[in-house]
Amino acid sequence: MSSTDEFFSAISAGDANELARILQQDPTVAGSTHDGMRPVRAAALAGHPELAEPLRRQGVPTDIFDASAIGDVDTVRDLLDADPDQANAHDTDGFTALHQAAWFGRLKVAELLLARGADPRAVADNDTGLRPINSAAAGGHPTIVHLLLDRGADVDDAQAGGITALHVAAGRNDVAMVTLLLGRGADPSLVSASGRAAADYTVDSEVAALLP
Secondary structure (H helix, E strand, C coil): CCHHHHHHHHHHHCCHHHHHHHHHHCHHHHHCCECCECHHHHHHHCCCHHHHHHHHHCCCCCCHHHHHHHCCHHHHHHHHHHCHHHHHCECCCCCEHHHHHHHHCCHHHHHHHHHCCCCCCCCCCCCCCCCHHHHHHHHCCHHHHHHHHHCCCCCCCEEHHHEEHHHHHHHCCCHHHHHHHHHCCCCCCCCCCCCCCHHHHCCCHHHHHHCC
16 A cells, blocks of 8 residues: 555544654655545545644645635635635635535635635536535535525525435435525425436435425
């Protein structure tokens, strides 16, 4: 197994001691990626955001997408001060910083990005076609969904395949999110590319009762 593979395996396992050992042995892995994912964001995605700070102390770089994923408002602010266009930039994986904040539930970062001109309806530059509202619904973050809608997102904005946030919430059997979206005007009759309405995505009776 290469040093890079070992490094990202340790990130997935949340093993800070192993990460320190690998970085000491091969400092070049600090700038590596795995399937296009940088270390700090990989840690957040693996459910180990606590690794971000020790990783950064050991020389692992942090960009605006990483900082948004871990909720580092100060770094996001500094990066936007240096380059305001980063508010709407896409990373190599096709997502904006707002997508990251929405998926990981980083409310303060999302507020800052929107205040600095981030597009609440941004479309991911990849085959998912994700919008921030889709990411927030999939992540189960109602406050961010409300924020995005208040700042101009469309409750029925669809990702690839015609999947709306309501479809996503129904598929997660998320009663609270389905209730929120319906309350904000989501259209339960909209069908995805596969011809399925929101009610067709749920197996939860309470969610089904909310949907025609």
